[in-house]
Amino acid sequence: MRNLKMYEADDKMISLIRDNYDLLQSLGSFGINLGFGDKTVRETCEDNGVDTYTFLAVVNFTANGYKSFENDEQLSVPTLLHYLEASHAYFLDFQLPYIRRELQESLDEKDSLGMLILRFYDEYAQEIRRHMKYEQKTLFPYVQSLIDKQPINDYNVDTFSKHHGATDKKLRELKLLIIKYLPQDGLHNNQLTATLHDIYENEVWLRQHAMVEDSIFVPAIRRLEKIVKQNDVTRNISDMVTKAGVGESQELLSDREKDVIVALVQGMQNKEIADHLCISVNTVITHRRNIARKLQIHSAAGLTIYAIVNNLIDISNVKL
Numbered sequence: 001m002r003n004l005k006m007y008e009a010d011d012k013m014i015s016l017i018r019d020n021y022d023l024l025q026s027l028g029s030f031g032i033n034l035g036f037g038d039k040t041v042r043e044t045c046e047d048n049g050v051d052t053y054t055f056l057a058v059v060n061f062t063a064n065g066y067k068s069f070e071n072d073e074q075l076s077v078p079t080l081l082h083y084l085e086a087s088h089a090y091f092l093d094f095q096l097p098y099i100r101r102e103l104q105e106s107l108d109e110k111d112s113l114g115m116l117i118l119r120f121y122d123e124y125a126q127e128i129r130r131h132m133k134y135e136q137k138t139l140f141p142y143v144q145s146l147i148d149k150q151p152i153n154d155y156n157v158d159t160f161s162k163h164h165g166a167t168d169k170k171l172r173e174l175k176l177l178i179i180k181y182l183p184q185d186g187l188h189n190n191q192l193t194a195t196l197h198d199i200y201e202n203e204v205w206l207r208q209h210a211m212v213e214d215s216i217f218v219p220a221i222r223r224l225e226k227i228v229k230q231n232d233v234t235r236n237i238s239d240m241v242t243k244a245g246v247g248e249s250q251e252l253l254s255d256r257e258k259d260v261i262v263a264l265v266q267g268m269q270n271k272e273i274a275d276h277l278c279i280s281v282n283t284v285i286t287h288r289r290n291i292a293r294k295l296q297i298h299s300a301a302g303l304t305i306y307a308i309v310n311n312l313i314d315i316s317n318v319k320l
Helices: 013-019 023-030 041-047 052-064 077-106 112-147 157-162 169-181 186-244 255-265 270-277 281-295 300-309
Strands: none
Touching (some): 013 052, 023 077, 052 077, 052 186, 077 112, 112 157, 112 169, 169 186, 255 281, 270 281, 281 300
16 A cells, blocks of 8 residues: 655655665765665765655655656756666666676576577566667766756757657566466576566566656756756847947936837837827937947847846747
8 A cells, every 4th residue: 555655854764764775775866875874865865975856756656656846846856867777787787787697597597488589588688788888878868967067959858758658568468478378387486476576576676667757857957958048048138249349338228218119119100109108209210220220230130139138028928
């Protein structure tokens, strides 16, 4: 039965492990060392340089199915990236070889069916390696580039998400083959049963791993992409203004001339501006002439940049 307790920062870390022993592997992936005594989750995370909020988000999601991450700006992307990278290393470098050794010891090398099962496992392991190596080669460096505010071009997290399919089909088939194949002699039967239990545990782990990626990691990267993209737009506009030498000219403008700039940026024509500001069309033309002379800006795009940088209009109200 699922434990529905929501764990908090002031809970004892040992209580989490006592309730959910499978969190032991997660601790290693987060970089949390054992031997934390009776320290709280917060104290243990801080001692190991782990973001407490993100740790609890993953724990409460995997242990209790808690979901509320689409707009969760408190999640630490570097912590999530480290967790997933370490999880891959654990599974590829330890767990897959460990299960293979167990299978090899459990199956009779003289039995052709047993060797077919072992070969089937090797195909499954190869598929998992290919899946995780893709993420390590493509997705993780991209996320790191976002963290460094230097995003890699021609890639985004939706490209990954569309191709992030399930990889446990072969594992399910492998379990069925083993169950049907269990040998009659007691020693091999016991060994194979223990191996089968470990395979079931791995299936649960892989499913949770994929769910963390889909439900926590991908939404967090989407938010980071938006932030980096928005910052890039603002920075590019600032650079353009600096190069044009128009960033210090705002004091030269009258309040009415600023009103005319805002109206122009909003797409109004001379007659509309005149009606909006209750002035004549000739006065609007005069204001525009003075604006161009003072700022040395003669295009709508240039005036838009000037208005954004000098806070005459918010960038969110402008179509870029």
